[in-house]
Amino acid sequence: xETQIIIDPDVCVGYGECIAEDAEAVELDDNGCARALxxxxxxxxxxxxxxxxxxxxxxxxxxxxx
Amino acid sequence: xxxxxxxxxxxNGVAGYACARRLAESGVPVTxxxxxxxxxxxxxxxxxxxxxxxxxxxxxxxxxRAGIEHLDGWAVDLDLARRxxxxxxxARGELHEHDFEELVWATGLRLRRPPIPGIGVAHQNAxxxxxxxxxxxxxxxxxxxxxxxxxxIGTETAxxxxxxxxxxxxxxxELPLGRxxxxxxxxxxxxxxxxxxxxxxxxxxxRIVPIPGGSHLIETSTHSRIAAxxxxxxxxVASTLPEALGSGPTLDTDERLAVAxxxxxxxxxDTAAFPHPRFGRIAIPHWDNARAGGAHVAQAIxxxxxxxxxxxxxxxxxxxxxxxxxxxxxxxxxxxLRDGLHIGHAEDGRAACVLLLxxxxxxxxxxxxxxxx
Numbered sequence: 001x002e003t004q005i006i007i008d009p010d011v012c013v014g015y016g017e018c019i020a021e022d023a024e025a026v027e028l029d030d031n032g033c034a035r036a037l038x039x040x041x042x043x044x045x046x047x048x049x050x051x052x053x054x055x056x057x058x059x060x061x062x063x064x065x066x
Numbered sequence: 067x068x069x070x071x072x073x074x075x076x077x078n079g080v081a082g083y084a085c086a087r088r089l090a091e092s093g094v095p096v097t098x099x100x101x102x103x104x105x106x107x108x109x110x111x112x113x114x115x116x117x118x119x120x121x122x123x124x125x126x127x128x129x130x131r132a133g134i135e136h137l138d139g140w141a142v143d144l145d146l147a148r149r150x151x152x153x154x155x156x157a158r159g160e161l162h163e164h165d166f167e168e169l170v171w172a173t174g175l176r177l178r179r180p181p182i183p184g185i186g187v188a189h190q191n192a193x194x195x196x197x198x199x200x201x202x203x204x205x206x207x208x209x210x211x212x213x214x215x216x217x218x219i220g221t222e223t224a225x226x227x228x229x230x231x232x233x234x235x236x237x238x239x240e241l242p243l244g245r246x247x248x249x250x251x252x253x254x255x256x257x258x259x260x261x262x263x264x265x266x267x268x269x270x271x272x273r274i275v276p277i278p279g280g281s282h283l284i285e286t287s288t289h290s291r292i293a294a295x296x297x298x299x300x301x302x303v304a305s306t307l308p309e310a311l312g313s314g315p316t317l318d319t320d321e322r323l324a325v326a327x328x329x330x331x332x333x334x335x336d337t338a339a340f341p342h343p344r345f346g347r348i349a350i351p352h353w354d355n356a357r358a359g360g361a362h363v364a365q366a367i368x369x370x371x372x373x374x375x376x377x378x379x380x381x382x383x384x385x386x387x388x389x390x391x392x393x394x395x396x397x398x399x400x401x402x403l404r405d406g407l408h409i410g411h412a413e414d415g416r417a418a419c420v421l422l423l424x425x426x427x428x429x430x431x432x433x434x435x436x437x438x439x
Contacts, residue, residue, distance in 0.1 A: 013383075014388075014426035014427070014429070015426075016379075016381075016390070016426065016429040017354060019429065019430060020354070020358075020379060020433070023430070023433075027430070028426065028429055029427065030427050031426075031427060032426025032427040032429070051084075051087070051361075052357060052358075054106075054353060
């Protein structure tokens with residue numbers, strides 16, 4: 001539980017691939033922009049979320065750096 | 067189970083690369099076969115038109131670092147009995163023979179050129195080689211661009227290029243995106259008009275004739291002749307499957323995406339026709355299915371027994387118009403509009419698909435509705 005995902009709202013266009021991958025970790029806000037629901041998660045889970053974004057809006061930050 | 071041996075993946079698009087990456091991350095040796103570097107496909111090719119660069123997903127150095135061996139070439143010969151693949155190198159055209167253990171087929175669909183006299187001059191922007199040829203011709207703004215075919219690729223392309231060029235979109239149907247719900251076609255027609263795209267609908271093309279100076283005249287059955295500097299063909303798709311895999315549009319797989327009747331052969335992306343628990347055997351030629359299917363095959367090769375049960379999903383941006391659809395539209399589809407959601411019902415009345423027009427925030431509602439049906 002050491003990794004945080006950062007979603008860049010200027011890059012996210014709301015295709016929703018991340019909620020299809022892991023609806024417990026991410027939701028779409030009223031503008032259709034993705035928002036993290038859990039502050040920290042395993043690195044594996046966070047990496048999967050990064051990998052599914054078609055526009056590269058999701059990046060990782062390790063908790064120690066946060 | 068024992069660790070998988072080397073996996074050979076044919077096809078370096080979204081599905082093939084997603085599969086390669088997941089396997090390589092797990093330490094499985096991977097050979098990725100395909101011309102050029104792994105490249106994203108539409109819908110992202112329209113962003114490539116704006117940035118004027120093909121949307122490659124990895125550099126050669128990144129592939130090496132990830133432990134992915136890249137055979138830069140075309141798979142031209144497949145011998146399933148000897149488990150041998152012939153690869154024609156992109157650079158020098160020579161033929162290599164590659165022995166494989168596990169094989170993943172992920173070559174997708176290709177655009178075909180519609181059978182119109184003179185169509186040979188047309189460019190195609192759905193694959194990286196076609197895109198690389200097209201981009202230099204679009205460098206100068208204000209070009210007269212003819213896009214043939216108003217499916218998703220053609221309509222997105224026309225909308226994107228309208229920002230810098232004078233675009234005519236030719237289509238046989240009266241509306242763009244005519245295969246989809248009529249509300250999509252009407253919304254797309256209005257958006258194209260607002261963007262300044264000339265939509266030539268209900269239009270048969272008779273021939274394309276070169277004219278002095280390097281441009282072309284497009285002769286139609288219904289509109290007057292239209293001159294174009296650049297012609298882009300985006301009408302219809304064709305199979306990429308070799309004879310050894312049946313040459314059809316798709317390969318039948320089991321619920322884990324293993325190709326039926328073949329040992330150690332998998333399929334993902336556009337070409338995989340898999341048994342969905344609710345929709346029956348379906349193939350989904352969209353980005354979401356390619357990425358998820360590629361990752362799923364990797365997990366299956368790593369030993370997962372999970373079936374591939376993802377609900378179909380696709381999205382498209384036509385200028386400012388966002389179209390998303392969850393579920394699978396049945397051949398006979400009865401549409402209703404409820405609470406802002408266009409719901410497509412199968413013959414038994416269940417919600418088979420949900421269409422969203424400019425409502426990205428409703429995606430979760432749409433997913434839940436389809437999943438609960």
